[in-house]
Amino acid sequence: MGRSTIEExxxxxxxxxxxxIQNINSTFTGGGVAEILSRVLPLLEQLGVDARWNTIxxxxxxxxxxxxxxxxxxxxxxxISATDFALFLEVSQQNIREMELYGDIIFIHDPQPVxxxxxxxxxxxxxxxxxxxxxxxxxxxxxxxxxxFIVQYDAAVFSAPSFSHQLPIRQYLISPSIDPLSDKNxxxxxxxxxxxxxxxxxxxxxxxxxxxxxFDYLKDPVGVIQAFEMVRKNIDCRLVFAGGTASDDPESExxxxxxxxxxxxxxxxxxxxxxxxxxxxxxxxxRASAVIVQKSHxxxxxxxxxxxxxxxxxxxxxxxxxxxxxxxxxxTGLLSYxxxxxxxxxxxxxTNPEYAKWLGQNGREHVRYNFLxxxxxxDYLLLFLALEHxxxxxxx
Amino acid sequence: MMVxxxxxxxxxxxxxxxxxxxxxxxxLWVRRVVSNAFERWASRVRWQGSKVVTTALHRPFLFWFLxxxxxxxxxxxVATSQVKxxxxxxxxxxxxxxxxxxxxxxxxxxxxxxxxxxxxxxPTITLAMNVIRATLVVVCALIILEIWGMPTSxxxxxxxxxxxxxxxxxxxxxxxxxxxxxxxxxxxIKVSDYIKLxxxxxxxxxEISWYNTRIKALDETIxxxxxxxxxxxxxxxxxxxxxxxxxxxxxxxRTYIKELTGLRAKNLMELVDTLKKVPDSVIxxxxxxxxxxxxxxxxxxxxxxxxxxxxxxxxxxxxxxxxSVNTFEFPSLGALRERIVVIIEEHLAGGTNSREAMxxxxxCFMKSVSVVISTPYVAHDLREFVEALRKIxxxxxxFHVFESRLRLGRGLNDFTIWLQDSLEEAELGDEIARLDxxxxxxxxxxxxxxxxxxxxxx
Numbered sequence: 020m021g022r023s024t025i026e027e028x029x030x031x032x033x034x035x036x037x038x039x040i041q042n043i044n045s046t047f048t049g050g051g052v053a054e055i056l057s058r059v060l061p062l063l064e065q066l067g068v069d070a071r072w073n074t075i076x077x078x079x080x081x082x083x084x085x086x087x088x089x090x091x092x093x094x095x096x097x098x099i100s101a102t103d104f105a106l107f108l109e110v111s112q113q114n115i116r117e118m119e120l121y122g123d124i125i126f127i128h129d130p131q132p133v134x135x136x137x138x139x140x141x142x143x144x145x146x147x148x149x150x151x152x153x154x155x156x157x158x159x160x161x162x163x164x165x166x167x168f169i170v171q172y173d174a175a176v177f178s179a180p181s182f183s184h185q186l187p188i189r190q191y192l193i194s195p196s197i198d199p200l201s202d203k204n205x206x207x208x209x210x211x212x213x214x215x216x217x218x219x220x221x222x223x224x225x226x227x228x229x230x231x232x233x234f235d236y237l238k239d240p241v242g243v244i245q246a247f248e249m250v251r252k253n254i255d256c257r258l259v260f261a262g263g264t265a266s267d268d269p270e271s272e273x274x275x276x277x278x279x280x281x282x283x284x285x286x287x288x289x290x291x292x293x294x295x296x297x298x299x300x301x302x303x304x305x306r307a308s309a310v311i312v313q314k315s316h317x318x319x320x321x322x323x324x325x326x327x328x329x330x331x332x333x334x335x336x337x338x339x340x341x342x343x344x345x346x347x348x349x350x351t352g353l354l355s356y357x358x359x360x361x362x363x364x365x366x367x368x369x370t371n372p373e374y375a376k377w378l379g380q381n382g383r384e385h386v387r388y389n390f391l392x393x394x395x396x397x398d399y400l401l402l403f404l405a406l407e408h409x410x411x412x413x414x415x
Numbered sequence: 416m417m418v419x420x421x422x423x424x425x426x427x428x429x430x431x432x433x434x435x436x437x438x439x440x441x442x443l444w445v446r447r448v449v450s451n452a453f454e455r456w457a458s459r460v461r462w463q464g465s466k467v468v469t470t471a472l473h474r475p476f477l478f479w480f481l482x483x484x485x486x487x488x489x490x491x492x493v494a495t496s497q498v499k500x501x502x503x504x505x506x507x508x509x510x511x512x513x514x515x516x517x518x519x520x521x522x523x524x525x526x527x528x529x530x531x532x533x534x535x536x537x538p539t540i541t542l543a544m545n546v547i548r549a550t551l552v553v554v555c556a557l558i559i560l561e562i563w564g565m566p567t568s569x570x571x572x573x574x575x576x577x578x579x580x581x582x583x584x585x586x587x588x589x590x591x592x593x594x595x596x597x598x599x600x601x602x603x604i605k606v607s608d609y610i611k612l613x614x615x616x617x618x619x620x621x622e623i624s625w626y627n628t629r630i631k632a633l634d635e636t637i638x639x640x641x642x643x644x645x646x647x648x649x650x651x652x653x654x655x656x657x658x659x660x661x662x663x664x665x666x667x668x669r670t671y672i673k674e675l676t677g678l679r680a681k682n683l684m685e686l687v688d689t690l691k692k693v694p695d696s697v698i699x700x701x702x703x704x705x706x707x708x709x710x711x712x713x714x715x716x717x718x719x720x721x722x723x724x725x726x727x728x729x730x731x732x733x734x735x736x737x738x739s740v741n742t743f744e745f746p747s748l749g750a751l752r753e754r755i756v757v758i759i760e761e762h763l764a765g766g767t768n769s770r771e772a773m774x775x776x777x778x779c780f781m782k783s784v785s786v787v788i789s790t791p792y793v794a795h796d797l798r799e800f801v802e803a804l805r806k807i808x809x810x811x812x813x814f815h816v817f818e819s820r821l822r823l824g825r826g827l828n829d830f831t832i833w834l835q836d837s838l839e840e841a842e843l844g845d846e847i848a849r850l851d852x853x854x855x856x857x858x859x860x861x862x863x864x865x866x867x868x869x870x871x872x873x
Contacts, residue, residue: 023790023808027670030788155775180779183675192673192781339775348726389708401672405784411696412823413786 024393031400032066034415040070040403041122045085045131047074048295051195051322052128052151055395058198062396073118075132081110085131086270088165091158092130093237093317104164108134120144124403127172136171145406148172151195153317153340155181173406178320179341191402194344195320196395197329197386202298204329207306215303221259221289226309226369229259231301231323234274234292238262239314239337241281242358244288246314249362251287254369261291261304305330310368310375314361318342325390328352328382333375335364345390351382431488438487442480449476467524475517482506482513507562515555522547542596542625588626594642595625604628604645609653609798616640617802619656633803634791657796657872660837664800664830666792666807669814671783673700678780681772683728686720687759689780695748696782699822702742702751704781706853707813718742720755723778728770733762743851746826785818797838801868809857816852816860828852830864843871 063070111134232238311327313336320341334352346352353364457465611617680686701719725734745751794800815829834844
């Protein structure tokens with residue numbers, strides 16, 4: 020990161036002097052949104068931008084419903100009843116009443132707090148809805164339910180071009196990012212990597228294939244095991260599937276149990292449930308891997324892919340959501356569409372280490388220029404500034 | 416009474432007066448002889464300082480013989496030994512003072528004659544003269560005190576303490592002071608030179624004082640560099656300023672946020688229909704996105720339409736035709752759009768529109784919202800321009816070369832316009848305009864520009 024980048028960020032931040040950015044989402048811990056906010060907000064503060072963070076309240080039932088919203092917006096079939104919508108609105112009303120709205124720009128993240136915009140007529144201000152999930156093929160019933168709220172915002176932000184819809188408001192593309200100095204991405208010594216492998220009893224005798232993700236059907240953990248089994252027929256290797264759970268995801272325990280059952284007693288498959296604060300361990304597992312897989316059915320952006328690319332690891336990932344922004348097929352990684360394709364791509368990489376290395380290096384450069392936190396900060400600052408300027412070319 | 420005293424003592428009066436007059440006459444004669452001999456020697460060795468020495472010695476020489484005359488007259492007179500002693504000391508003091516004055520005068524004249532030859536500037540000469548003056552005054556004072564039998568040790572101690580105190584007070588400034596003297600005497604760096612320190616500071620020298628040197632940086636701030644650093648570190652001196660531009664070039668930078676239009680195309684027909692109605696900024700975005708995002712690795716001029724048609728629809732022939740559209744050839748976005756539309760329509764006329772993108776792989780129309788910001792960098796001539804080029808962000812380079820030419824509709828890049836209009840460097844401007852920027856990485860493009868400008872400066 021050069022001096023000019025910092026100067027540019029400071030200049031943009033100075034134009035937001037005196038404004039308060041109020042971020043609202045559903046949880047302080049677990050999941051990509053909380054991770055992004057906890058990283059970006061302190062940096063915005065350092066640049067002199069007054070950015071704050073609040074969360075809505077909700078019962079387990081409410082989060083069951085929002086999880087259904089999440090799944091169906093991702094395109095998964097799931098029954099959502101009128102009672103579910105009613106419960107969502109009831110809890111939302113409670114939050115609308117109780118939440119103090121003090122920001123000059125109110126930045127709402129994901130569908131859970133989307134109805135907060137109902138107070139726009141009353142209090143004014145600028146409102147932005149930040150959608151972190153893949154809504155390219157949403158369940159129409161849920162989308163139609165949310166759309167009347169979305170169109171009240173001044174702008175919406177999506178993580179991939181295909182997530183946009185024809186809406187009467189401005190829509191921006193802001194990809195998430197990683198912090199290269201965070202525990203999850205910083206350089207690690209070989210000794211540290213080895214100690215993590217020892218802790219989880221993963222021998223170094225074979226190439227390791229890894230998927231890091233929450234235990235979620237949308238991440239297709241069973242598909243990953245199937246692809247691994249296909250590769251394993253020809254190449255001796257191990258599979259590590261490591262992930263955690265989020266407080267707003269009540270489904271993950273069930274998925275974990277199913278995955279463990281599917282893995283059976285295969286000693287080459289390591290299913291690891293890691294707590295949220297295990298960033299260094301995740302980092303070590305990624306660095307110890309020969310190939311990193313992200314075989315998601317749907318993906319908002321796929322920060323685990325970004326992390327893998329930053330570590331110059333060859334990546335095999337599904338061509339869904341924001342992954343296509345990161346993995347340019349045969350240039351910064353390999354894209355796949357199914358279990359067989361994933362297995363084929365993994366085999367290609369394991370048998371051609373030079374090719375795998377070249378892809379990894381390209382991937383790292385791609386992340387350096389497009390998906391580091393400085394770019395993310397810049398996009399947020401520009402978004403806030405663009406709210407005040409309707410034109411395509413803004414002279415500051 | 417008076418007459419009687421004179422008659423009685425005429426010999427006591429006449430002898431001292433005669434001695435005084437004799438000394439004066441001898442003095443006049445010796446001055447002439449010495450002066451003639453000195454001039455002959457000086458004309459033989461062609462010494463330019465001879466006139467200075469002759470002029471400086473002219474009056475003091477006679478004055479010394481007058482002092483000698485008074486001294487002899489008193490000695491041969493009937494004055495008391497006490498008077499004789501006081502007169503001796505007074506004459507000795509006068510001699511020391513006149514000698515000191517002569518040396519100060521002589522040094523001043525010689526320095527004025529010779530320091531300009533060393534290309535020393537006026538402050539150097541003044542400082543050197545002041546140092547010599549002060550030293551001689553102190554030496555003369557000490558000798559005179561010695562003549563009068565006054566103790567000089569306390570004064571010497573006082574001087575030593577004073578020197579020590581000054582040295583301590585100036586322990587940080589002294590190296591800068593000496594460095595300033597060195598710089599001034601050697602003229603390695605002069606006012607108006609463009610210098611660059613290995614520590615990064617650079618710009619035109621606006622002032623060199625005894626302690627520091629002021630540099631006007633590229634962002635028009637004044638950098639004050641202690642003189643000692645100019646001797647300690649490697650300094651590149653590019654010399655005198657080059658031709659000034661009528662108007663300075665103010666570098667701007669550009670950053671952008673991507674805006675989604677919500678429009679999509681799943682086949683060629685939808686693609687071409689939407690292409691016809693979207694704003695120019697959409698055309699600009701999709702013909703420059705790949706370059707912007709991958710400028711670091713390979714110069715890839717391919718546009719998004721070509722990539723999508725090829726990778727998603729599998730229309731390789733059309734993909735190749737679209738990829739071969741040379742953005743650099745088009746003076747406006749309208750003309751570029753027209754060419755892309757024509758190519759797709761020609762392909763459709765062949766009856767092929769059966770392929771559709773799978774869900775999620777549709778072409779999503781986007782545009783960029785550019786935010787143009789000022790940078791601190793300003794160039795008044797080619798030297799400043801090339802040095803600023805090394806420092807500006809890639810966003811700044813991109814703005815002046817790509818965005819201004821096509822998106823802002825200037826027809827040429829900003830650098831060429833400035834070189835031609837403000838600096839009358841038409842040839843260099845043309846050379847820069849001829850470079851196809853789409854075939855370079857941004858860093859490669861920066862290097863190519865720098866190379867051309869450096870060559871021109873040389």
